[in-house]
Amino acid sequence: MELSDIDIILAVARSGKISQAAKELNYAQSNVTTRIKKLEQEYQVQLFKRFPKGVVLTSKGEQFVQYATRIRDLLYDLEQDMTDPGEPSGALKIGIVETAASSRFMEILNEYQVTYPEVSISLVNATSPKVLRKKIQEYEIDGAFISGACVKEGLKVEYEMQDTVHIISKRMDVPPESLCQVSWVVFPQGCPYREIAEEFLQEEGLSARNMIEVSTMDNLLSCVESGIAFTIMPCSVIHKNPDAFSVHDLADRLTHTTTAFVRGEDRYVSSALDRFVKLLNQKCITF
Numbered sequence: 001m002e003l004s005d006i007d008i009i010l011a012v013a014r015s016g017k018i019s020q021a022a023k024e025l026n027y028a029q030s031n032v033t034t035r036i037k038k039l040e041q042e043y044q045v046q047l048f049k050r051f052p053k054g055v056v057l058t059s060k061g062e063q064f065v066q067y068a069t070r071i072r073d074l075l076y077d078l079e080q081d082m083t084d085p086g087e088p089s090g091a092l093k094i095g096i097v098e099t100a101a102s103s104r105f106m107e108i109l110n111e112y113q114v115t116y117p118e119v120s121i122s123l124v125n126a127t128s129p130k131v132l133r134k135k136i137q138e139y140e141i142d143g144a145f146i147s148g149a150c151v152k153e154g155l156k157v158e159y160e161m162q163d164t165v166h167i168i169s170k171r172m173d174v175p176p177e178s179l180c181q182v183s184w185v186v187f188p189q190g191c192p193y194r195e196i197a198e199e200f201l202q203e204e205g206l207s208a209r210n211m212i213e214v215s216t217m218d219n220l221l222s223c224v225e226s227g228i229a230f231t232i233m234p235c236s237v238i239h240k241n242p243d244a245f246s247v248h249d250l251a252d253r254l255t256h257t258t259t260a261f262v263r264g265e266d267r268y269v270s271s272a273l274d275r276f277v278k279l280l281n282q283k284c285i286t287f
Contacts, residue, residue, distance in 0.1 A: 001039060003075070006068045008035050009047065013065050016054040076139060077268035088272040089118035095132040095144030096123050098217040099193065099237050100259060112279055119272045127215065128190030136264050142273045143263035148192025159261040159280045163234045165196060166255070167248040170227040175248055183210035185220050185229040196254055197232040203251075 011021035012032065022029040040047055047061035057065060096105075113121060124141050126132050132144040133155065143158065169176070176182065184201070186194040201207070212229050214220050217237060223229045225244050234257070238245045249255070261280060263273065 001042065003071075005035055005039055006071055008032055009039070009061075009064060009068055010072065012036065012048065012055060013057055013061070016056065018055060073264075073267065080268045080270060084270050086271055087118070088116040088270075088275050090270070090272060091120050091122060092270075092272040092276060093122045093124060093141040094276070095135055095141040095146075096125060097129075097132070097145055097147050097259070098125060098127055098187070098220075099147060099234055100145045108279060108283055111283075112276060115279075116272065116275060127187040129192065130190055136262070142270065143261055143277075145259055145261050147259045148195070148257060154265050155262040156265040156267075157260045157262050158277045161259050163236065163257050163259055164255045165193060165232055165234050165257055166250060167230055168224055168233055168235070168238060169230045169246050169248065170225055171244055172246050175246075179204065179206055179230070182206075183212060183229040185212040185214060185223040185231045187220070188213055188215060192257065193231075193233055196250075196257070200232060200250060200254055 007025060008021065008027070011024050012018055015021050015024065018032050018036075019029050022032045025032070036047060043060075043064075045060040045064075046058050047064055048055040049058055109121060113119070124132075124135065124144075126135075126144075129146040129148060132141070132146055135141045136144055136155070147163075184197055186197055188194075210229075212223055214223065220231060220233075221237065224231050225241075232250070235242075235247055238247075261277070263269065263277075269277075
């Protein structure tokens with residue numbers, strides 16, 4: 001087996017199609033097919049089941065992919081370790097949920113950038129912890145802030161902070177007498193705050209049909225400030241203009257939430273990422 005065979009098997013497993021994997025790897029389709037057959041002959045196993053519209057991993061193929069992924073991870077870490085100069089430099093890609101982009105966080109980023117000017121920081125926004133987790137696993141980002149009770153298997157928690165969520169509406173002198181006619185603005189499926197909103201509505205026997213789905217914090221806050229809808233979010237999201245909003249408490253069981261900074265478990269940590277984590281813990285950042 002050659003190391004390039006690992007890339008072939010992983011690409012085919014990922015896409016489910018030999019033609020698509022060949023295109024991704026810039027190989028001839030016949031070459032990909034030949035390499036797979038050669039591996040199957042070498043190990044005397046069938047790695048894929050062939051169908052007219054694609055391929056599916058066999059049980060042995062799934063085992064192969066698990067080993068191949070570990071080998072790829074080790075090779076990637078080896079390359080990073082050998083090229084890391086020791087002093088923070090290069091790229092640092094951080095995944096961040098929309099709710100975490102507070103002024104306090106930006107202050108931390110500014111201090112980090114001033115201290116380590118050779119590091120180029122990229123922020124990758126998402127509303128779903130699953131999306132950020134996938135990006136960590138596929139080396140698209142070095143680490144991420146993930147909110148809510150996410151599955152942390154395969155992830156290393158480097159920093160964790162507690163927060164509270166509340167019902168947020170446009171500024172009003174008295175709380176609304178009824179929420180029956182209220183519309184709600186939420187992020188797409190997968191957002192932990194949307195899950196809290198849906199759970200709250202279900203428990204209160206309220207209709208969830210009047211939901212407005214947005215993908216950015218600016219759009220969400222515009223809907224709330226204009227009076228179009230209510231939302232359930234941490235109070236930190238209104239830090240720029242708190243006087244424009246009213247905050248209403250939820251039941252204690254729904255109030256508390258957690259945001260954690262995570263990275264890939266047992267993965268190589270670059271000097272740039274190491275200094276970022278240390279700064280987070282030093283400053284005890286809260287959103």
